[in-house]
Amino acid sequence: MSLVELAATLGQLWVGFVLWTLFEYVGHRWLMHGSQGPSFVRIAHARHHRDPSSLTWRGSFVFGGAFLVALAGGAALGTLLLGRAVWMVAIGVGLGSIAYSLSHRYAHSAMFRPSDESGSTWNAHLRHHDRDARTNFGFTTRFWDRVFGTAADNRPVDT
Helix, strand or coil, rough: CHCCCCCCHHHHHHHHHHHHHHHHHHHHHHHHHHCCCHHHHHHHHHHHCCCCCCHHHHHHHHHHHHHHHHHHHHHHEEEECCCCHEEEEHHHHHHHHHHHHHHHHHHCCCCCCCCCCCCHHHHHHHHHHCCCCCCCCCCCCCCHHHCCCCCCCCCCCCC
């Protein structure tokens, strides 16, 4: 693999990761908190808000696994129609999804303690749960909250 091909591959993976952060924001804001979402998704998410520690690996695997299967199917079709770049972008999306699942679970575990780090997305997420569910929808990044005007204070919440 040449240096140019390596750079292109890394760029495609990065584009996929950035797309994941947008999917995460859109899904959380409009499907889990909005009336547009399927009722079973909104109900499961409301349960998560009532008791964040009830987040289970089984639930994570069901939702995350369904997303990854759909992603793989779409990526395979896209690769056939448009080429290898689609597959690399999809891998970036998938890696973002897996990183999100693991870190989100950790953020709601007894092991996590909020810090005074002013830019912490995890602190912002806890404020979303504990103070105002109309703000701070992004977990992986706060970028989309800033773009869409839903970023709010993210100082640590006493737990």
